[in-house]
Amino acid sequence: MTVLAIDLGGSHAACALVRAGGILASKTISAAGGAGLKDLLPSVNKALLELMRSAGIDCAHCSAVVMGFPGIAVARERRVVATNAKFDDAPDLDLVAWFKDTLELPFLIENDARLALLGEAVYGAARGARDAVMITLGTGIGGAAMLDGRLIQSGHGLAGTIGGHLPLSMYGRTCTCGNIGCAESEGSTFFLPVVYREQPGGAEGALAGRKAIGFAELFEAAEAGDKPARSALDHCIRAWAVLTVGLIHMYDPEVVVLGGSVMKREAQILPRLQQYVKEHAWTPGRTVPLRVAALGSDAALLGAIPLAEYSL
Secondary structure, three states: OEEEEEEEOOOEEEEEEEEOOEEEEEEEEEOOOOOOHHHHHHHHHHHHHHHHHHHOOOHHHOOEEEEEEOOEEEOOOOEEEEOOOOOOOHHHOOHHHHHHHHHOOOEEEEEHHHHHHHHHHHHOOOOOOOOEEEEEEOOOEEEEEEEOOEEOOOOOOOOOOEHHHOEOOOOOOEOOOOOEOEHHHHHOOOOHHHHHHOOOOHHHOOOOOOOOOOHHHHHHHHHOOOHHHHHHHHHHHHHHHHHHHHHHHHHOOOEEEEEOHHHHHHHHHHHHHHHHHHHHOOOOOOOOOEEEOOOHHHHHHHHHHHHHHHHO
């Protein structure tokens, strides 16, 4: 089976021609500037056509177009239900009809973190596990869950999708989703400047004047001796640990996979998370292992194959 895969992000769209665990060709296009999905679709279509031409494949040899979307999607209805300030026009678009008209192919859609978990379950760090959870750490925090080899499905698309919006604190800050104390509001890149400034000495720290702070900068500042950076880093790692235990209690996975560029600091992060899970997760007779995602940014693209295999 060969599929055309699209992984939408806040600033880019990764497009690929994928077959049985391998990417035949790929291209990333810009999605910056606040444009809606409707305005981006012609560029996506152009990129997909270029990939097919470069590989000597046409639409007749492809089974479907599969999209990973950074929001809530109902896979069985093949539509977007809700967004969080990313491609807010998507719920009003008939994507099934659009791709049928332009490429004459069936269209499938899934939340991007869920699609990444599918990729990791079939080809990566969760391979062989029937029950698995994935947490993606980045601008936001994504969460996905699989039970008995299948992604959890619910009528409204929420089940097993919004793990990053599991509340960690009754008295936390307001999240972008409107809830209070979400994992995302306590440990994501988007909220990192706020988290940093709230630490003791944060108003005068090395990163105090930054409107945006990445985890790479936070680690560097912490290693240089900046006390607010060390405190903010501890806060975020504890938030990730509490979230991990919460998802373990919710889904009872065989393995938890952690993805996102912050996991380049695996040596500083993973042992602390694993120790917290060992001490606090109620899993009698066992400790759930934590693993770093093996497929990197290709996970959702590779997840397009198993999604198409059991959806078509």
